Amino acid sequence: MTTQVFALIDVNSMYASCEQLFNPKLRGRPVVVLSNNDGCVIARSAEAKALGIKMGAPYFKMRHTLEEQGVSVFSSNYTLYGDMSARVMAIIESEVPRTEIYSIDEAFADLTGVQDIAGTCRRIQSRILNEVGLPVCVGASTTKTLAKLANRAAKKYRATGGVVDLTEPARQKRLLALTNVADVWGVGPRLVRRLRTLNIHTALDLASSDPKTLHEIFSVVLARTARELNGVSCIDLESEAPVQQQIVCSRSFGDRIEDKELVRQALVRFTANAAQRLRSQGLLAGQYTIFMRTSPFSGDPYYANSLSERLAWPTDDTGAMTERLDTLLGAIWRDGFRYSKAGVMLSDLYPQGSQQADLFDRSRGSKAGQGREQLLALMDSLNRQSRGQLKFASEGLTTAKSDMRQERLSPRYTTRFDEVPVARLA
Amino acid sequence: MKAVIQPLVPVLTKDAVPYFTDPVHAGFPSPARDHMDSQLDFNELLIKRPASTYVLRAEGHSMGAAGIAPGDYLVVDRAIEAAHGHIIVAAVDGDFLVKRLQTHPTLKLIAMSPDYPDIELRSGQELEVFGVVTYVVKPMLSKMP
Numbered sequence: 177m178t179t180q181v182f183a184l185i186d187v188n189s190m191y192a193s194c195e196q197l198f199n200p201k202l203r204g205r206p207v208v209v210l211s212n213n214d215g216c217v218i219a220r221s222a223e224a225k226a227l228g229i230k231m232g233a234p235y236f237k238m239r240h241t242l243e244e245q246g247v248s249v250f251s252s253n254y255t256l257y258g259d260m261s262a263r264v265m266a267i268i269e270s271e272v273p274r275t276e277i278y279s280i281d282e283a284f285a286d287l288t289g290v291q292d293i294a295g296t297c298r299r300i301q302s303r304i305l306n307e308v309g310l311p312v313c314v315g316a317s318t319t320k321t322l323a324k325l326a327n328r329a330a331k332k333y334r335a336t337g338g339v340v341d342l343t344e345p346a347r348q349k350r351l352l353a354l355t356n357v358a359d360v361w362g363v364g365p366r367l368v369r370r371l372r373t374l375n376i377h378t379a380l381d382l383a384s385s386d387p388k389t390l391h392e393i394f395s396v397v398l399a400r401t402a403r404e405l406n407g408v409s410c411i412d413l414e415s416e417a418p419v420q421q422q423i424v425c426s427r428s429f430g431d432r433i434e435d436k437e438l439v440r441q442a443l444v445r446f447t448a449n450a451a452q453r454l455r456s457q458g459l460l461a462g463q464y465t466i467f468m469r470t471s472p473f474s475g476d477p478y479y480a481n482s483l484s485e486r487l488a489w490p491t492d493d494t495g496a497m498t499e500r501l502d503t504l505l506g507a508i509w510r511d512g513f514r515y516s517k518a519g520v521m522l523s524d525l526y527p528q529g530s531q532q533a534d535l536f537d538r539s540r541g542s543k544a545g546q547g548r549e550q551l552l553a554l555m556d557s558l559n560r561q562s563r564g565q566l567k568f569a570s571e572g573l574t575t576a577k578s579d580m581r582q583e584r585l586s587p588r589y590t591t592r593f594d595e596v597p598v599a600r601l602a
Numbered sequence: 603m604k605a606v607i608q609p610l611v612p613v614l615t616k617d618a619v620p621y622f623t624d625p626v627h628a629g630f631p632s633p634a635r636d637h638m639d640s641q642l643d644f645n646e647l648l649i650k651r652p653a654s655t656y657v658l659r660a661e662g663h664s665m666g667a668a669g670i671a672p673g674d675y676l677v678v679d680r681a682i683e684a685a686h687g688h689i690i691v692a693a694v695d696g697d698f699l700v701k702r703l704q705t706h707p708t709l710k711l712i713a714m715s716p717d718y719p720d721i722e723l724r725s726g727q728e729l730e731v732f733g734v735v736t737y738v739v740k741p742m743l744s745k746m747p
Contacts, residue, residue, distance in 0.1 A: 200693035200694075200696050200697060200698060200730075201696040201697075203693065203696070203730075262653075263652070263653040263654070264653075266652065266653040267653050270653075306654075306680060306681070307651070307653060307654035307680050307681045308653055308654060308680070309680060309732075589656075590656060590657075593657065593675070596656075596657045596658055596659050596675070597656075597658050597659075597698055598658065598659050598660075598661045598698065599658045599659070599660055599661070599676060599691045599698035599699060599700045599732075600660075600661055600662055600697060600698065600699050600700065601660055601661070601662035601664075601666035601670060601671075601672065601700050601714045601715045602662065602697075602699040602700065602701065602713060602714060602715055602717075602718040
């Protein structure tokens with residue numbers, strides 16, 4: 177049987193790289209991208225890393241330093257990053273049919289049976305750089321855990337040119353000896369401390385430990401990791417997305433909110449968003465939950481609560497959910513608190529078509545139900561073309577205080593004709 | 603925490619759908635029934651490789667060469683290797699410029715506008731080509747009343 181080979185491809189500083197691609201002024205300059213609500217640093221260009229800017233650093237603390245150092249700061253432009261991710265994944269899938277998209281900037285690819293592993297990895301890397309415009313690193317090995325380590329080495333050691341073939345056992349051992357156990361995929365800080373007491377410091381130490389003992393003392397997950405470090409593949413590519421258990425839509429507010437009506441409008445918006453995602457997956461929800469809380473970090477008095485309700489029948493109709501909202505909100509609302517986050521959750525999900533006919537007119541089969549279905553489908557289709565074009569009046573008509581703070585958003589260069597980059601006739 | 607995203611195959615280009623899927627529905631069997639074609643789809647014409655195709659907008663003070671004017675949309679494909687004679691978008695000193703590429707007798711970026719110079723490329727000098735212009739979409743009706 178041919179040994180399995182996995183490659184892990186990931187984009188270097190993806191968000192920052194996307195910003196630099198479409199704005200030539202940023203080439204070779206320090207760039208930083210902020211998280212939701214412009215909270216903290218979630219991406220840094222190589223030049224920003226060199227300045228010592230740390231991942232996760234809170235923006236409000238660093239604002240002046242960043243200005244002084246001439247660092248360009250951006251809010252997260254998910255529209256752009258999502259489109260760029262689709263392009264990267266399209267290239268990978270065109271080279272390697274069996275791939276698993278792991279996150280917005282990472283994918284595992286099945287290179288089992290490929291003759292020239294390093295060559296294939298380099299071709300994927302150079303196609304993504306040339307055709308999409310983003311720099312990536314590729315690590316290949318006989319298990320996913322080793323592929324992750326290979327990818328890390330590709331990133332860390334520049335002499336590799338960003339591609340590491342770690343399929344050869346002797347090379348694996350050498351790298352494991354150099355790797356801290358804390359840098360192994362799936363080993364968190366608490367686990368690291370416990371492992372150190374057992375004299376396990378490097379990835380090689382972990383790989384040399386008896387998996388059965390690891391299973392007894394820690395967990396089956398760690399035992400599996402140890403096996404994977406030894407080249408025994410225990411984790412295969414995920415070929416299908418697992419069926420969703422619930423759909424959640426929640427946001428931290430840009431500013432604290434004390435007004436009940438503003439929170440209600442935000443909850444209606446979240447419900448509309450969650451229901452739209454429900455419809456796009458062809459699902460119905462049986463349970464509707466709302467939740468909200470004040471900030472546990474500020475000095476504010478703390479209050480958090482949630483309330484859930486079984487819907488009369490499984491539905492994907494935003495209206496059916498929002499008409500329950502006032503009752504639910506009325507039950508858990510408390511005046512005088514400064515709320516910082518709220519959200520809704522749709523759970524108990526059923527595929528469409530599995531719903532039992534309901535006695536009342538609102539069921540899918542009836543004329544009223546079908547009319548409603550058409551209305552929702554039309555709304556979804558128009559909102560796809562231009563986000564937020566059609567809303568329920570109860571969502572509120574003006575920009576809400578609860579909207580995410582995104583003060584430094586770059587244009588949607590690849591998805592809006594009126595925001596494409598400009599080239600001078602020169 | 604893992605987020606598995608569905609393969610995004612149809613995302614980069616819309617599928618063309620025939621006007622009529624079942625002519626018989628109209629009440630008579632159409633003689634065209636077996637010859638139905640799909641609508642003209644500009645995606646098919648303009649975007650051969652969705653992953654490497656981008657759109658930029660031309661700007662400037664005057665009509666450029668090759669009939670490209672300010673306001674035109676440039677369809678740019680990064681997958682095409684830039685060659686002699688191609689009109690390209692290049693990143694030069696922090697800006698995207700539209701230039702014509704000359705590779706012989708010397709490596710040169712030919713100006714598209716009379717207000718700008720040709721750029722001679724010295725050996726060892728890096729040329730960042732954003733992509734090759736494959737199509738220009740030119741709005742013909744003026745925006746002014």
